[in-house]
Amino acid sequence: MNAREWLAEDATTPDLVLLGAPISKASITPVQSWSTPPAFREALQRFPTWDAERYVDVATLRVRDLGDVQGDHDDTAARAAHDRIHAAAANAARTAEHVVVVGGDNSLTRPVVQGLMSAVPGAWGLLTLDAHHDCRPATGGSRNGTPVRELIEAGLPGERVAQIGIHPLGNAREHAEWARAQGIHIVPLHSVRRDGMDAVIATALSLLVARGAERVYVDFDIDVIDRAFAPACPASLPGGMHPDDLFRAAHLLGADSHVVAADLCEVDASADVNAMTLRLMAATFLKFCSGLATRARSAHEA
Numbered sequence: 588m589n590a591r592e593w594l595a596e597d598a599t600t601p602d603l604v605l606l607g608a609p610i611s612k613a614s615i616t617p618v619q620s621w622s623t624p625p626a627f628r629e630a631l632q633r634f635p636t637w638d639a640e641r642y643v644d645v646a647t648l649r650v651r652d653l654g655d656v657q658g659d660h661d662d663t664a665a666r667a668a669h670d671r672i673h674a675a676a677a678n679a680a681r682t683a684e685h686v687v688v689v690g691g692d693n694s695l696t697r698p699v700v701q702g703l704m705s706a707v708p709g710a711w712g713l714l715t716l717d718a719h720h721d722c723r724p725a726t727g728g729s730r731n732g733t734p735v736r737e738l739i740e741a742g743l744p745g746e747r748v749a750q751i752g753i754h755p756l757g758n759a760r761e762h763a764e765w766a767r768a769q770g771i772h773i774v775p776l777h778s779v780r781r782d783g784m785d786a787v788i789a790t791a792l793s794l795l796v797a798r799g800a801e802r803v804y805v806d807f808d809i810d811v812i813d814r815a816f817a818p819a820c821p822a823s824l825p826g827g828m829h830p831d832d833l834f835r836a837a838h839l840l841g842a843d844s845h846v847v848a849a850d851l852c853e854v855d856a857s858a859d860v861n862a863m864t865l866r867l868m869a870a871t872f873l874k875f876c877s878g879l880a881t882r883a884r885s886a887h888e889a
């Protein structure tokens with residue numbers, strides 16, 4: 588069975604649900620990222636469900652694909668689609684313990700997190716793998732550069748946010764200073780290289796939990812990856828993260844009991860080269876799932 592066939596399993600009592608959020612109207616750069624969710628599913632066809640590094644089969648997870656929310660392709664703005672994404676995320680959280688949303692641009696993170704929070708109240712934390720802080724002021728509405736600031740301004744404590752993979756030349760000074768002033772745990776790319784991803788993830792998760800997070804949401808903005816490996820991300824840069832580090836992070840986060848949901852975003856399938864970025868996105872999802880599967884295995888063994 589390949590991973591595309593596994594995703595089509597349509598389990599009645601799923602451990603994990605997947606939701607597509609085909610939006611692009613809130614992107615600062617004009618893109619066609621609405622085209623990505625179907626292309627992401629097709630890319631899964633290229634992978635087995637077996638993770639040889641971790642000796643775990645993703646197919647042990649029961650999965651249901653909820654399909655795509657109506658996107659913003661036929662709308663003049665993203666706002667109505669954001670409302671639909673909010674409602675669909677809340678519904679997804681009532682369907683399964685774990686939710687993964689595939690974008691679409693990064694503006695989806697704000698409605699997804701708020702939808703999940705409305706369905707599952709409690710103390711949430713946010714961990715991003717992103718070259719950018721996404722702390723631009725949302726004065727013109729939700730954009731792909733605003734979700735972290737919007738969530739903090741809506742009440743998410745800044746000290747319960749961790750940002751891994753911040754690029755040295757990816758952010759304006761005022762946005763970096765705003766992020767720092769909120770108490771965000773910021774891990775720039777050079778710190779990932781110095782300390783290694785395993786240590787970075789362990790430290791970030793223990794900090795979020797020590798600061799009260801009971802549930803952690805992960806935002807995988809694929810533009811954290813070096814542009815040479817992620818040509819379909821409008822804002823990826825040279826000198827970015829290596830794919831192997833993102834895979835390590837995805838697996839470790841999936842395996843941690845505090846992590847409940849995630850999104851993968853900022854890929855414009857129409858701009859891809861030889862399916863490089865789509866396969867990277869699909870592999871990141873599968874590594875997150877192999878982490879979830881490891882968790883299920885430990886629970887069975889206990």
Ligand SMILES: [Mn+2]
Pocket residue numbers: 693717718719721731808853
């Ligand atoms: Mn982002």
